[in-house]
Structures are given as C-alpha cells and as structure tokens.
Amino acid sequence: MCMNYSDYFILMMEILGTVSFASSGAMLAIQRRMDVFGVTILGVTTAVGGGVIRDLILGITPPSMFRDFKYALMAIVTSLVIFTLMCLRRQLFSGNFLIWYDKVMNLFDTVGLGVFTVVGMNTAVQTGYGDNYFLLCFVGVVTGVGGGMMRDIMTGTMPYIFVKHIYAVASLAGALVFVLFYRHVPEIVGMLLGAGTVIAIRILAAHYRWNLPRVS
C-alpha cells in the first residue's frame, strides 16, 4: 500500500486528533483522581472509542483499532506523557502555559473532530454502505464524538457534547457536506471538504460564542 501526499495529510490530522482526544481523557481522569492505569485507559477510550462504536455498528469485528495499533499506541504514550508532566511539574499547567496549552489542544481537538467524522464515513463507504446516507452521517458523528461521550459517561460527567457549544452539530454539518460531494469529487477532496466544514464551524462558533438554543 503506497501513500501519497493527501493520505499523509489525512494521517497527520488523525495524529493531531488522537493526541488531543487522548489528552482530554487523561486530563479529566487526573482531575477525577484516577491512578496512572485509569488515566491511560481513559485516554485510549477517548481517542479510539468512537471508532470502536462505529465498527460494532458496521459489523467490523474485531474493531479496526485491533488491526492498526498506531492510534491506540499514540493514545497510550500521550496519556503517560500528560500523567508524568502533571506529576513532575504540576505548576507548569497554570498561567500562560495553561492558556497556550488549552488553545493548542482546542485546535487539535477541532482538527480531530473534523477528520474522524470523514474517516468514519469513509469506512462506511468502503464497507459497502455508501448509499445509506443516514447511516453514513450517523457513523461519521459517532466516530467524531463517541469517544468523548464514553469519556464523560465513564467519569460520571454530563456528556459535554449535549450541553455546550457547537460540537456534535459541527460534526453533523461536515457529514452532510461529505454526503453532498463524495460521489462527485475524488475521495480525498470529499474528505477535506467535510473535515474543513467541521473545523470552520467550530472556529467560528468559538470566536463568536455561538451556542445552540436551549429552553431557558
């Protein structure tokens, strides 16, 4: 299997996403006073949990994380690095560094949400479900937000995606863009259009402090 530039580009986005998802899980686990093993499990679950749910729904067993280890491995390493940094230099995570860290992680998380959404849809297309747009959109959003939802449920936190900011709905918008275009453009273009939509909406939503309506 040879990779060209666009494959590398997708892979690079997946790596950023995996690192940021894993670190959000690890950070929440540390806040909940879990031990180093719990921190690692939660990091990995956040990073790859969405893909596992997607694979179970599509009937792909064992899930792809067990055939391509690099994502789980990256999540383990990320979690251990975060844990070690927090043990050795907790004071690092304060002041300017914390602001900078949060900004970078938010950006990576946005990239991850975008790329996981379209990678999940692409998996469904390649498994033969390209005609089922409802399924495509569902597995796209689940791949994007499922890991974060598992993270929140496993720590007894109200799932973030239900309460704050334009998050899952950005993933859904990107999924719809992918569905609109993927038959008419090369695969990679469809994926970049979808992921780009997610990223653009998330950045705009953060900047203009958009929120979905709720009952006041």
Next chain:
Amino acid sequence: MCMNYSDYFILMMEILGTVSFASSGAMLAIQRRMDVFGVTILGVTTAVGGGVIRDLILGITPPSMFRDFKYALMAIVTSLVIFTLMCLRRQLFSGNFLIWYDKVMNLFDTVGLGVFTVVGMNTAVQTGYGDNYFLLCFVGVVTGVGGGMMRDIMTGTMPYIFVKHIYAVASLAGALVFVLFYRHVPEIVGMLLGAGTVIAIRILAAHYRWNLPRVS
C-alpha cells in the same frame, strides 16, 4: 410487502411507543438543560436504543434502525416538537395540561413497552433463535427497556427501571407469555398476548401502586 389489519395494529402501537419514548428522553434532556441537538439525540436514543442493543446482540449489522428510518425520524420530529413547545409555551406544561400530558404519555409508554418487547422477540425468532427462550426473553426486555436505560446513563440519572414501579418485570412477564404461546398460535396473536400482558400489569401496578420488594 402487503400489510394486513393486524400489521397496521402493531405499527400503530409502535408509533405510540416511539413518540412516548422519544418525548421522555427529550423532556429529561430539557430538564438537564441540554441544547436542541442534545435534546434530539436523547429523544432518538431513548426511542431506538433498545433495538440497537438487541441487534448488536443478535449480530444484525448495521442495526435495523438504519434500514427502516421511520422510527428514528418520528423520534427526531417528536423531540423537536417537544423542544419547540417548551421554548414557546413553557407555561403550557403545568396545571391541568401537565396532568393530562403525563397520563397520556404514561399510557403510550406502557403500550410502547409492551409492543417493543414482543417486536424484539419476534426479530430474534425471525433471525433463527426461536429455540433459545433465554435469549428471546433477554432481547424482548432489552428492546423494551434498553433505550430508557441508555437515556438515564447518558444523563447521569439512576436507571429508572431499577428503582421504581413494576417496569422491566412487566416486560419480562409479557416475554414469558409470548414464549409460552408463540409456537401454538398465529404470530400476531402471540405478540398481542405478550404485549397485552405487559400493558395489563403496568396498568394494574400503577392503579394499585404495586412495587417490587426492596431491602428496607
């Protein structure tokens, strides 16, 4: 595929069940101050979540909600209607209307619990597991109560079915009736006997305030 009167009757019961399950999810989501997207997700999860767990256990992938969209669609519409009503006219949900609304939704919920139980068992029979009574009963109860359990877990609520009133056990009683009869009567009769048992037990339990014993 032509439908006869009894198929329509089952479908009608499923529609009532879907509407009431979705509205219970949407209402809880609104109470938890989720946004409109979270309200919809929780409505859909409550309505179709039990069927998804059943299908994963039976090895039906992708789950049937992705082949027959009408239930998910009804759940989405129901959730959005509830959300809109709560936004526009919150005061509507008080006084006499609230009492009436709760009564109707409780009745629909009871019908839904009954019909989902037997529809779930029928799915297992048609998938070739008619001989495995334990599996039949399990998927019947899971189809009936699984969505509500997911709703409660996703909102950090103690699962309703474990703490209050005769609920899951009514579903189990209906499942046992279905198992007793389904080989000896036409399919539709077995389903109606099972669903009827669930509904009768639930109505009696509500009227006489039955509860299962617990450690005092």
Next chain:
Amino acid sequence: MCMNYSDYFILMMEILGTVSFASSGAMLAIQRRMDVFGVTILGVTTAVGGGVIRDLILGITPPSMFRDFKYALMAIVTSLVIFTLMCLRRQLFSGNFLIWYDKVMNLFDTVGLGVFTVVGMNTAVQTGYGDNYFLLCFVGVVTGVGGGMMRDIMTGTMPYIFVKHIYAVASLAGALVFVLFYRHVPEIVGMLLGAGTVIAIRILAAHYRWNLPRVS
C-alpha cells in the same frame, strides 16, 4: 465433550468468580435501594457483562452467555440469595460475619478476576486471533473487569477499577504472562500461569497496600 481434572479446576474457579462478581453487583444495588429485579439485573450484569463485551468485540453473536446458561443462572441465584438474606437478616451483615464475608468475597473476586482474564483470552485464541497479542490482552482485561465497570456505570459510581488498588493492572499482568507462555505449554498450564499471576499480584497488593501512582 468430556472434561478432565484441569477443566473441572477452571470451572470451579469460574463458579467462585461468578458468585463473587454477582454478589458485588447485588450488594451495590441494595445499597442504591434498587428493588429485587434491579438487584438481580445488576448481579447478572456484573458477573457476565465482561464476557458480553468481549464477544461483541470478537464478533461472537449472540454472546456465549446465551448458549451456556449456567453462569447467568448462578448469578441470578446468587443475587436472589443475597437479597433474601439482606431482607430477612440484615443484622447478619455486621460485626464478625461482615469481616469474614468481605474476606471470602475478596478472595473469590480475586480468583474470578484471574480466571476470567485467561478464559477471555482463550476464547479469542479459539476464535482465531491467537496472533494478535494486543487484542488478546484487551479481551482478557475486558472479560475480567468489564462487568464491574458496567456495574459502576449503571449505578452512577466512579468505576472502581480506575481509582483504587491494583485491580485492572493485575489482570493485565496476568494477560501478559499468558501471552508469553501459551504457545509453549499446554493450554491449561498457560491459563493457570496467567490466572495465578493475577491472583498473586492482587494478594500481594492487598497485603502490602500497593496502589498505583496518581497525581497528588
């Protein structure tokens, strides 16, 4: 299928594990003031939940608990016995009896964690995944700790395995020992070495009050 002494030995360990897992679920359900049905469901979920997750990941549908009922049945009976004892003689569970009960159940739980870990891995080997060490270890740990995690999530408790004592990591250590040896020794020897490692680490950890590091 004829069983020899070693098969009986494994079965005996599984029975101890099933009883202790089920009773931990039933006890937590009683503390959470669930009714007798909830107590039973939680007992069964704790006892067989890990195996169900394993089977879904390996694509074994319906999960093996629906083909071999004895574990679910034992868990139901255990839960009902615990419930009845707690109803009739709550005062029994205090003083010396409680200390003795906790010690025995802890020992059974340790045996269960050990045997479920290696039985889960053996299932994966027999399903044809003997070469995928990552998958083997994952399903081993999931079979061991998955039921307890479901128990905690369903009752809104912070998952035990993430916060206290050497638990999941003991299961992982046993899994690694199994992976090291299982190709070079008879199946039963590999299983006993793996399970023995789990049990030894748990007993040492309890005695010397080992805990994994956490961020202080």
